[in-house]
Amino acid sequence: MARHRVGTAPAGHRIQLPPQLTPFINRQREQGQLRPLLLEQRLLSLVGPAGIGKTRLALELAASVSKRFPGGGWFVELAPLREPEMLPRHVARSVGIEEEGGGDAFHQLLEALAEARALLVLDNCESLVEASALLVDGLLRGCPHLTILATSRERLGVDGELVWRVDPLDTPQAGRPYTPLQLARLDSAQLFVDRAWRSHPDFAITDGNASDVAELLRRLEGLPLAIELAATWSGALTPHEIVTRLDDRFQLLSTRHRAMNPRHASLRAAIDSSYDALQDVERGVFRQLGLFAGGWSIQTMAAVCALEQAPALRVLVSLVDRSLVTVAGDPGGTTRYRMLDVLREYAADKLREAGELDVAWRRFTASFLRIAESAAGRLTAAGGERRLQELGAEHANFRAILAADAPSDPAQALRLASALTDYWRLRGHYTEARLHLRAAVRRAPAYTPDLVGALQSLGMLAFLQGDQADAMRWTRRALAISERTSDRHGSLRALEQLARVQFASGDLASARACLERGLEPARRLGDPEILCTYQLLLGQFALAERRADDGVELLAGALELARRADHVELSAVASGLLGRLHLLRGRPDLAQPLLMDTLTSVRRFGSWRHVAPVLESLAAVAADEGQHERAAQLAGAAAALHEQVGARPPAASPVRAPLADRWARAVATGQGRRAFERGRTMDLDGAIRYALGEAAAAVEERDPAPRGSVGLTRRQLQIARLVAHGLTNREIADRLFISERTAEGHIEQIRNKLGFSSRVQIAAWLVEQQRAGGEGG
Ligand SMILES: Nc1ncnc2c1ncn2[C@@H]1O[C@H](COP(=O)(O)OP(=O)(O)O)[C@@H](O)[C@H]1O
Ligand SMILES: [Mg+2]
Structure with missing residues (x-):
């Protein structure tokens, strides 16, 4: 319907760019020449020494041509990245591709950008010049409409690269008077x-x-x-x-x-x-700030520099006044500061010259280790979202500590990687987590419980990415070392992990043998969390084998233990499984409240991974109770959650299959199919609210389902709907568990596809679609 508008230049379209607090000074000549080049070249590299203005110029150019890239645009900073193998994943994430399963980031990028007339700005390619060259070359070959603007201290050396040496700003001539x-x-x-x-x-x-x-x-x-x-x-x-x-x-x-x-x-x-010109104290602090690869907040600065917050702030103000430090914005309400790369390199040099590097680095690692360890284990509890956000803000600093060439103490690096595992898992940084854990494990100085924990985490992450062979290998190593070192806690975790992998590969007998071996020692250890996970798995087995009474006892016990350990994630898993079991026993009345409980818990930190199975179970409840439309709609919503992240719904496991049968029947009617489709257009939050019967869900339900309209993807359609409901980008990001930048990026693409310049127009368009009966394109 609005297809003719695609490709026109809606006013106000902007690529998502980091905010600049000072005005840009002309460079009219460069802009005049570079803008057309950017539109006709595939790869333009702005090359020059540090501080000459490459980044600023790239930002300005990108903003000025963004209207010509209806497929969207992204600014990706490469400086905080240390491992070349992480580059494709880092770029993919910036482009809004979430990591799930074992998919290869480069191919996901190729797929996402294959048809897009898009602009990718890669800043600071010199930090990973070879990896950048490889990625850029591959992307240009695979994505015929993609344009790349790179900044770098050296050229990339890729076919078709147009190298533009950035000149200094126009300067007064010598020997000539000026008014x-x-x-x-x-x-x-x-x-x-x-x-x-x-x-x-x-x-x-x-x-x-x-x-x-x-x-x-x-x-x-x-x-x-x-x-x-x-x-x-x-x-x-x-x-x-x-x-x-x-x-x-x-x-x-x-x-x-x-x-x-x-x-x-x-x-x-x-x-x-x-x-x-700085005072002594300021100089000392400035030197230490050179260690912060990812910027800092007042809190982290005070911790690392061993200052109270008030004096820290005084020094900071003075450094900002002297342009030695830049305000980097305030994501999540906390102001962050950073140094331009040259200044950071300078500060770090001075730190070394002053002979302070070792001490400062130790304090830097210790502070960040403390931050990570104090958040670890509480990420899935109440307030976990905020802690996740805080860890996310410091991610580049963690990376610096874990980098292969960092002078970190191997034992501390191992602890840090372990402490960050839950953050990485919940935020879907699987590949990166495995990379750091592998490196930390390789350098581990001795057989310690930390090593066992890291090995087990490696097994768990491999398992989550569907890499069962790897999962088995790491878990067996964890088990062997824990047994050799009489690390009982570690052994029990490893055994349980092994059972999980075996269960997933269909080897129920071995899985049960593992658990039975561990159950008694687990009881003796008296750690409610471990005992809980054992009972949970055993309950799952009972569920799979339809041993209903055993299952109820085990799972009810697990739920009790999880609650006692104040473990929100485990409680949710336990009540979810118990709910399913009641369903299989023909007691939807007992199942329903447990499943609702689960949903209420997981919505706080929940990813699709937690939510989708509960929706499916609730669909079965509804089917049992004769609410066929609700059953079909919930099933559709669960299917959509899997699709959105490119995950296949779990195979017909012995637990899932009988439940799936029930709602499958509900979907089989014409009305059911329509309800299923309606469910498929729901986002995570909408689906949860619908399932819980909350008021706003009614709005979601009435909304049209104009799938395929003017080529909007399902994700874009969801976002358009949230925009229409008046949510801010931040709120949208929170609901969909994506970054604010990603949300903004989606909205820009929606505006582009629809040819709209404002949110109000998006809302109006949806209403129009609704009137037209949901047909578009
Ligand atoms: N044309 C310009 N107008 C305003 N400020 C500029 C301009 N060019 C560079 N700057 C400022 O100079 C500093 C260095 O520029 P930057 O782009 O970071 O250099 P590079 O990326 O080449 O190292 C930054 O603080 C930047 O804001
Ligand atoms: Mg730069």
Whole structure:
């Protein structure tokens, strides 16, 4: 219906870009030449030294051409990434592809971008230049309408790459007088004035200082970062004094490093001067901040730098004033700060020179280990979402500690990887989790319970990704080591994990043998969590074998234990299984409240993985009670959750099959099929609310099901519906368990496909669709 609008340029379409707090200074010549190039080239690389303005220019270009990329656009920062093998997954995640199962990230990317006229901005390719080149080459070959804009200190060296060397900003010529007006036409002077004015509101170029400013800009060779730094001194120093100070630095630099590239020297002189002007305390803190690969919050800074929050904030304000630190935004309501890469490298160098690196690094790792360990184990409890978000904000710092080349203590790295396992699992960072755990295990200095735990986690993650052979291998190692070291707790966990893998591969006899071996020791150990998982699995077996009475006893016991251990996730699993068992016993009345309980618990941290089986069970309850439409709709919603993440619904397991039979019959009628389709258009939250019979579900239900309309994917349709209901991007992100950026990205694509510029139009369109009976395209 609105198909003709596809491909037109809706006003206000923007690629999702990180916010910039200062205005962009022209670069009109570059923009004029680069914009058309970006539209006709497949790969454009902005190349140049640090601080010359590559990232800023890329951001500006991307924003200005975004309307021409109806398939969407993404800005992906590569600097925090340390492992080349993580690159495809990192880019896929930025593009909004969630990780589920063992799918290969590169191929998922190819598939997602195959037809899209899209723009991918890859910032800081120099940090992983070979991996970037490989990825870019593959994407360009596989996605004929994709354009890539890269920034890098060196070229990628890929076929078809157009290398654009970024020049410094226009700079005053030597030996020529400038009036204030003439000077003000130059980009470098504009940048200087803008930044000087920020720290010194009275600053202006006058007849009196024009020649000094011109000299200063020449000294700084038009390098934006150097200009920004020098401009912050203008509150305390006149331009003439700044030049003198820089001259002194140059003298020093040129005697110390004769071979230094002059452009590096001007930046170095500017950074040195800023650094020298700091007070001792500030210098010390600045050096330590060089360790934060992923930025920091006041809290993490205070912890790592061993400061109270008030003095930490004072230092921070001073560093921001001097442009040594940048405010990076406030995701989740907490302000985060960061340093530009060159400054971070500089700070880290200084830390090393001062002989403080070892001590600072130890404190850095210890602080982040504390953060991770204090959150671990409580992620699935009440308030878990917030803890997940906090860990997510620090992810790049964790990565830095776990990086292969980091000087981390192997025992601590192992503990950190173990502590982060639940975060990685719940946020679907499977590949990364396995990578770090594998590395940590390889370097583990001794057979310890931490090692056993990590091995078992590796088994669990492999199991979740459907890699049963690997799961078996890791779990057996965990078991062997735990037995050799008489680690009872570890042995029991490993045995249970082994049973799970065997059960999943259909070997019920071995699985049961494992559990039976562990059950008595588990009772003796007296750890309610372990005992609970044992009873849960045994209950699951009983369920599979239709031994109803055994099952009820085991699962009711497990539920009791989980509640006693205050373990929300296990309680939910136990009540879910118990509910299913009652269903199989022909007691939907007992099943229903338990399943509702489960759903209420898992919605808090729930992923589709937790929710889909409960919806299916509730569908069976409804079918049993003669509510065929509800049964079919719930079944449709469960099917959609599997589809959205590209997971196949679990095979007809002995537990699932008899339940599936019940709702399958409900779906078989014409009315049932329509209800099923209606369910398939529901999102996670809508489905939960519908299942729980909450009011808003009625709205969801009345909504049209214009699948395929103007080519909207199901995910986009869900999001359009949430937009129409007046939710903010944040709220949408929260509901769908995606990042805010991903939500924004989807909305941009919806606007593009529909040719709309505002949310109101999206809402109006949905209403129109509804009137038209849900038919579109
Ligand atoms: N044209 C510009 N207008 C305003 N600020 C700029 C401009 N170019 C660069 N900057 C600023 O200079 C600093 C360095 O630029 P950046 O793009 O990070 O350099 P690079 O990516 O080449 O290392 C940043 O603080 C950036 O905001
Ligand atoms: Mg950059």
